[in-house]
Amino acid sequence: MKTLGLDLGGTKIAAAVVSDGKILDATRVETPQTGFADVAEAIAGAARSLLERGHEEVAAIGVGSPGPLDYKAGKVLFAPNIAGMENAPIVAELERRLDRVIVLENDANAAGLAEHLYGAARDLESSLYMTISTGIGGGLFIGDRVIRGAHGLAGEIGHMTVLPWGPIGGDGLLGTLEAIAAGRSIARDASYAYGRDLDTREAFERARAGEMKALEIVDNAARFTGIGIANLAKIFDPEGFVIGGGMSQVGPFYLDRIARAAASYLRGYPDADIRIAELGTDAGVIGAAAVAAQSLR
């Protein structure tokens, strides 16, 4: 079934017509930073331009949005990187503009669902998606479904406490996985250790080159990511884990460290099956289109 998937990001809105996980047509516009009305119009415009290119029969549109979301009300509660998205009634506004079924989904859930159904975990009954970029998010999947949880929080794995009294995160909590092991955390630690501004990329370059300070930072982030994976294996026990997001592209230098750390916190338990995401930045629109298709069943 042909549906439309939208991925609302801090800089770009991606849109695609998707059938069974395959992108048939796609477009992309800039994300306005001038308030919700403009964001809604930009999303609707991207969708309309695709619908008008021979896809008028599309009956449902999925929107992957940064969270937190109120699924029942169809609202984005706020979006950290998009101005004016407080309490934004995105479902109602897009329904009005596009006259289609609109389905809202957390962006990490959408990307993870795409990997679960069509990407790295397509052969698995259950999987856990972990996206490691500036922050750390995730999603839980059983069968062909997203486990959203009672308040839409399920899969907010970056906010689990793994080191009480550790560094503070953007959520105001100490020692969360995200505050230790996300890209922004690595940049923070490297900048402190080197006494000047360093980004995540340079921190990894210096670690690869064998510089002790950078290597300690990277090892520490990998260790806690491994602790996170081991904890999730004991709590949710998915058939496999899929790691996506920018830091999944660092390669074996980092991923091998994560796998070793996870194994050392899973001694006596079955090994975690850890895989790298396959769909890249397309995962968001493919997953959003998939939840739209599920809504029509």
Add this chain to the structure above:
Amino acid sequence: MKTLGLDLGGTKIAAAVVSDGKILDATRVETPQTGFADVAEAIAGAARSLLERGHEEVAAIGVGSPGPLDYKAGKVLFAPNIAGMENAPIVAELERRLDRVIVLENDANAAGLAEHLYGAARDLESSLYMTISTGIGGGLFIGDRVIRGAHGLAGEIGHMTVLPWGPIGGDGLLGTLEAIAAGRSIARDASYAYGRDLDTREAFERARAGEMKALEIVDNAARFTGIGIANLAKIFDPEGFVIGGGMSQVGPFYLDRIARAAASYLRGYPDADIRIAELGTDAGVIGAAAVAAQSLR
């Protein structure tokens, strides 16, 4: 539907005929410590004595067993408190002896399912059961089903790492929730701090009396139990939590501390709905009978 539930414990085997969560008839025998053949015979004997008391039509029998289990093979891999249960083919042996459908379930999953369907969480669509006794176990429930996970590990929440480089647990891992906050951990810490053998009960009595050392130990256990609940709220996001096991009987003195700790690690998130188990020691047989009933659908 009438089914039979068995709860295999370290000292007692409890058996009951159950219909829709209500115990119709029950019996109890001692757990042999003389090897698997005697355990199987004792379980079968308890079941037979109930079947012969007017319940011959029971078609399925559920067995709640300490783990780890191999669900596919119908085996108990080992049971920490029962001798000779290594790789015990419990399903095959009971099928042979009782000529009924035999369903194996982890004991914490069974007790949690009973609370989910008939006890403290009976009004909830999803719940997470946390049993705090000598150790800490748990179970995850959505709809009327146990989430077992890919390797039967789901809900092994006592083994999540919450304090890297913290005290060692029975699983050989440092800083697991169980190693910090279970009954045996409190007894260990109290015995060390007081320089003589203290059990969990005395530690709580001394904490209630305001003794600083005991209070610090109890506060610390409650804090980490709260961290565990907060982590689980962000990972699985159940509608509610049910706390069972011996330590759920300590009362508000302890449970209020746990709730406060959970709230402080859930700032900015919806409050966790934390409830006390209602079915007491009956939960095991009721839940085992429920999984037996589910197997007949």
